[in-house]
Amino acid sequence: MSASGKTIRLTMAQALVRYLAALRVDPPEGEVALFGGVFSIFGHGNVAGLGEALYQYREQLPTYRAHNEQAMAHAAIAYAKTHMRRRMMAVTSSIGPGATNLLTAAALAHVNRLPVLLLPGDIFVSRRPDPVLQQVENFQDGGVSANDAFKPLSRYFDRIYYPEQLLTALPRAIQVLADAAQCGPVTLALPQDVQTMAYDYPVAFFAPQIVKFRAQGPAVDELQAALELLRSAKQPLIVAGGGVLYGEATEALRCFAEKHAVPVAETQAGKSALAWRHPLQLGALGVTGSPAANALAAKADVVIAVGTRLQDFTTGSHSLFGQAKLLSINVNAIDAMKWQATPMLSDAKLGLSALSQGLQDWRSSAAWHTLALEQANIWRSTVDWITSQREVSAPALPYDGEVIGAVQRSSIDSTVHDIVVCAAGTLPAELHKLWRTSTPGGYHVEYGYSCMGYEIAGGLGVKLAQPDRDVIVMVGDGSYLMMNSEIATSVMLDRKLIIVVLDNRGYGCINRLQQACGGAPFNNMLEDCLQGPLGAPAIDFAAHARSLGALAENVKTISQLEAAMQRARAADRTYLVCIDTDPTRTTEEGGCWWEVAVPEVSQREQVKAARAEYEQARQQQKV
Numbered sequence: 001m002s003a004s005g006k007t008i009r010l011t012m013a014q015a016l017v018r019y020l021a022a023l024r025v026d027p028p029e030g031e032v033a034l035f036g037g038v039f040s041i042f043g044h045g046n047v048a049g050l051g052e053a054l055y056q057y058r059e060q061l062p063t064y065r066a067h068n069e070q071a072m073a074h075a076a077i078a079y080a081k082t083h084m085r086r087r088m089m090a091v092t093s094s095i096g097p098g099a100t101n102l103l104t105a106a107a108l109a110h111v112n113r114l115p116v117l118l119l120p121g122d123i124f125v126s127r128r129p130d131p132v133l134q135q136v137e138n139f140q141d142g143g144v145s146a147n148d149a150f151k152p153l154s155r156y157f158d159r160i161y162y163p164e165q166l167l168t169a170l171p172r173a174i175q176v177l178a179d180a181a182q183c184g185p186v187t188l189a190l191p192q193d194v195q196t197m198a199y200d201y202p203v204a205f206f207a208p209q210i211v212k213f214r215a216q217g218p219a220v221d222e223l224q225a226a227l228e229l230l231r232s233a234k235q236p237l238i239v240a241g242g243g244v245l246y247g248e249a250t251e252a253l254r255c256f257a258e259k260h261a262v263p264v265a266e267t268q269a270g271k272s273a274l275a276w277r278h279p280l281q282l283g284a285l286g287v288t289g290s291p292a293a294n295a296l297a298a299k300a301d302v303v304i305a306v307g308t309r310l311q312d313f314t315t316g317s318h319s320l321f322g323q324a325k326l327l328s329i330n331v332n333a334i335d336a337m338k339w340q341a342t343p344m345l346s347d348a349k350l351g352l353s354a355l356s357q358g359l360q361d362w363r364s365s366a367a368w369h370t371l372a373l374e375q376a377n378i379w380r381s382t383v384d385w386i387t388s389q390r391e392v393s394a395p396a397l398p399y400d401g402e403v404i405g406a407v408q409r410s411s412i413d414s415t416v417h418d419i420v421v422c423a424a425g426t427l428p429a430e431l432h433k434l435w436r437t438s439t440p441g442g443y444h445v446e447y448g449y450s451c452m453g454y455e456i457a458g459g460l461g462v463k464l465a466q467p468d469r470d471v472i473v474m475v476g477d478g479s480y481l482m483m484n485s486e487i488a489t490s491v492m493l494d495r496k497l498i499i500v501v502l503d504n505r506g507y508g509c510i511n512r513l514q515q516a517c518g519g520a521p522f523n524n525m526l527e528d529c530l531q532g533p534l535g536a537p538a539i540d541f542a543a544h545a546r547s548l549g550a551l552a553e554n555v556k557t558i559s560q561l562e563a564a565m566q567r568a569r570a571a572d573r574t575y576l577v578c579i580d581t582d583p584t585r586t587t588e589e590g591g592c593w594w595e596v597a598v599p600e601v602s603q604r605e606q607v608k609a610a611r612a613e614y615e616q617a618r619q620q621q622k623v
């Protein structure tokens, strides 16, 4: 490769990689690359073109190999979430199954509004060798490939038919990835032959550039409307969503809450926006919420929703904010106008600061403030009590709340140093209620897509982003079995994870949901599934993890778990601890109704009763 004048002759793949490697960001700690690296599994669709380019630029842009495309995209997405969307990764796959394995992760990034650059290989633009291995032939449209399935799951999609196209596609892609409102997965489908075509690119295209993350404050009229609404409020409640963290608005939130005496409740994505021991911290909100947050949500006259999508788990399927008017501060117009809110389109930090300035010395009513402080305090004591339980008497098994307590007790620094990672099952509800953290980002639970299998792969991405923190992946046996191969990658890359498996021998949370809907226990717990004469195997999770290169042990009791956690924290590599847990017990305190449709007719009396309850519960729903 040689530069000639103002252009440089590169293949499309070389140009792509060179461009990505030149992008920088400028956080207070000093300039770093926007892309922390590229996860790649090669196949014929990307090995020769993109593979050669990644090799050439491997010093500037490291390439990581994982074991499953979905898992490596989860890792990339978790990396971006840990960096509050200010740094990210790219993911490349071959065509066909490699590409479609990425679809679940694309949906996950889309729902959670997290940036990831997906680079699936694609079929030949020349069409000369059609159908190539793994090509999905469309009988109506010769231009369609498996990658068209990314279109509804991407915030921006382009297929690169000609090398020059990168000059427009790449800046657009980066714009979407770095835009707070549009942020999500970007897919650039890369036909195999075009990856290898050369073109004379302008040298200036590859000059190092600093990517800016714009933050826009509120418009004057929307700010005025918001101020008017708030000045009339006596019982306001802040709902802190992921936008508070991504907008780096945690300090602005704390100042607002304290100055105006407004209590704070947190969504799953927003948890850790305010320190767990802050007097105005009511804890988790909604279906997985605390009694304190849910009680105040029911009584609030104005709910200030900051950076939240208001998904059903947050609103109790629209049953929770019975009295309240809604003020929505959001960078995204679709989110800001949900549920007849008074919208204030704004970055969280700028929006809260502008409101606070305009409100001057306005405060919530003294009685409301006192109630909030009392409720928050009672809930903190309840959490202390639940998580301090050390033993249950045999043959009873511990439940998730007791496991969470042992995990946090095993380090005096847990609330500042740990990052807990989870996604699906019983644990997200328990963690949302019980995990204590004082550090923004200390709670990493993917509960937008709640994708089983995210946990271990996501943990790897978190550890790549924060190598000095203890990354604790808490996972049920079901999620573990769905995707665990990146344990081996974590060992290979020397990115230690502490994995706690809670083995309740089946899909415990869905089993409970099934019965709450009147269903018979069926096809969830292993004992309720069709089985051959050998029955369900007793899976040795520790042995399995050891076979992937980790250290591991099985424990029986909570005190054994606490001791094993200390060994895990001291270990030099990924360490798994597995404990048998009770599939029936959960934290009774808190929670609220969640709409899950129950059959209108059934032969089962339990279903009929559940249907009657369901119809009753729907009466509380705001429409």
Ligand SMILES: Cc1ncc(C[n+]2csc(CCOP(=O)(O)OP(=O)(O)O)c2C)c(N)n1
Pocket: 424, 425, 426, 427, 449, 450, 451, 452, 453, 475, 476, 477, 478, 479, 480, 504, 506, 507, 508, 509, 510
């Ligand atoms: C990929 C995927 N498939 C299915 C589901 C639906 N689902 C949610 S939780 C769950 C069971 C989780 O089992 P486990 O990890 O063992 O946790 P437990 O519920 O037993 O605590 C299922 C099947 C999902 N969230 N993600």
